[in-house]
Amino acid sequence: MKNIFLFSITLLLTTLFVFSCDKDDDAPPATTTIETAEELTAALDNIYASAEAPGFAVSVVKNDAIIYQEAFGKADIAAGKDFTNQTLLPIGSISKTFIAAAVVKAIEEGYFTLETNINDLLPFEVNNPKQPNTAIKVKHLVTHTSGLLDAPDYYLAAYHILPGEDLTGLGAQILTEIGAEQRQTIALGDFLAAYYLPDGEGYSPDNFANTAPGNTWNYSNIASSLTAYLVEVATGKDFKVYVQENVFQPLGMDDTAYDLADLDAQHVAQLYWDEQTPFPKYTNDSYPDGGIHTSNEDLGKYLTDMMKGAQGQSTTLFSQASYEMLLSALLPSGVLPTYVGENQGVFWFLGNGFILHDGSDPGTACDLRFNEEGTVGSIIMTNMDASTDEHEEAFTEMATAILTAINEFSDAN
Template sequence: MKRRSLLLLPLSLGLPALAGTPARPHPTDKLAALHKRSLLPGFAVAVVSDSKVLYRRGFGLADVAARRPYTEDTVQNVGSVSKTVVGVALVKAIELGYFDLDTEIERILPFKVRNPHAAGAITVRQLVTHTSSIVDDEEIYGHSYTILPGADRNGPLYKAFERDSTVPGRPDATLGGFLKNYLSPGGARYRKSNFDRKAPGSAYHYSNIGSALAAYLVEVKSGMGFDVFTRRHIFEPLGMLSTRWHADPALASRQASVYDRQGRAYPRYGLTTYPDGGLTTSVSDLSRFLMAMVKGFHGGAGILSKAGFTLLFDPQFAPDALPAGSPAGEPNSGVFWRIRKNGQVGHTGSDPGVTAFMFIDPASGTGRMLMTNTEFSGADGEDDARVVQQFREIWTALAEIR
């Protein structure tokens, strides 16, 4: 099991229609046609401005066996799009005076985290830009997944998932416990190889564990669970009433089943390191969040101050001083919000059975999102070119909505 940042789509905007060209079909007709010939079980999309939803709809099926439709109120995990919420929470914590981006994390944490190969303390800024030198060991990181109670034990993917997932009740089955065991000397899963040999701040290494650690800083300083902090400071103020970090039986009837490339359903799962990719939400709820972000991107205020939004979105690196290994497609970063080469700002998400994109486009002043209950990769771990192309076509169609 592996969560990653998806850099394979160009995410370019469509060109405006020229005078005299035929009128474009209605977005619903076009998207329904794209779904009909796609391999995606279901998906939902939204396009928003800073003040209203311009378009929002679901297509296909949330549960193939039950023939339950995928709607704008269907909830599913959105993978690393979750990190955009971590970014907002960190800036809120900065506004509350808990720390700043240059605070050394050992001044906050109740355990030691330091690169054993190189001198220099790790800072909050390095966590949010993936330059902390913390490396994900994929075998160990797989144990951050947990099978939820009531999952179908007879499902075709249950045994494989059970083999790799964390056993509830172990000391590392909590966010803080997992991080301490992985990152602190003496921890059961601590290895020197959990850190890059390059010094903190010198190179880019996408790290889910480093992202979860950033969220844990908020938990430590606030004295409340990260899930409680985000509900109080983000979800409730924005009216995101169906957004959770953990399974909620009250939302079970709206939960999407998620599928591998062969159409097999994964067992319902959660994440011990839940802030790095465990956000479960609907396109209806997430569009509320994105509207607030578009407003903040363009100088407004809301759940953050104007200065807070500036900090959230401003590039952390000068163009001529990018860290070694920075991805060509998204070379710069705000506070967990990735900055694409084409100027768009947001995040992608991928997890077993799910794919999600959410970006702000400065040129049009809009934000758009797409979430689907399947994954790009096939059994061999390689991206399925057909699914990638179908996802690209849907994403491009959203760019035509103003």
């Protein structure tokens, strides 16, 4: 059931959506049909009417300002709650860009560098049995070239339904079918040790690629969370606290958190398999790789700062040089598969003039992107599912229509 990654969506939307500032300056202006916020709202209303999403929210940032931010549909159909700019939902793998921010902050504070051997920092050793004489460095983790792989069954079993949630509905059955039990969360360090240490219950040689670090790209959720744990160990602070203090608070993201218990339940969206099938509330032991819950309003603050950082115009989170490190290409040419993009920064993907990341989990699909100049960017957040081929196709169709409308609007403004 679970399509853990949305790379096909990323590629399709990236090739379809080109901001006006990437066009030939000498070319004649394109005919614009969506010029005002009212016209964009009308277009998005029409998209919502024909889409399968319970609700969605959109932001458009241009020249350091949010020029459009609206929400459509329902955050909770049964309760009749509207989806608003304050509605909270998980953003999936966009959370990895917050691991990236934490890594860059820790580097700036002198805890390690991109060249640091991870075993110089971790309380347990992570060794690839197929490449025993090679060193995995921080730079390999943040570019998915560490040789550490995801075992799908182990990763899916990291999802678990929160205690107290109703297990009788179809949404709960769907989650249990992929291995999600109702239980307490396993501590991050214990989860990782069980996967990477030879005596761990999740350990297997299949958790490792037979390739030296830096040579082959393999997207890994669990290795991403290992990166977060590395930050936690090196700084001596719980990773959630470190991100809260160094990212959320400086940006004024006051309604953003990893744990549902830390959020206002009245603003938390209901997630859906389809419009008739809500999911129970769930979380993941590997929480750093996809566990952030936020709103269109808060994520807009983050996007705006990342775009200013791309321009060399922000020092809100760290120095200008650190923003440059975060968003610059780190891989040799040809390492990143072409279906993903052209290169990779610290977890951010680079391609076709864009810096971007998307994310999906059961009942949520999101897209965050901006052009490499940092002048135009967008957010899409929805409480629809994109974890099967059919659902992914429905999300792609809706997101493509939204991005096309946004493109027309941003061209005119």
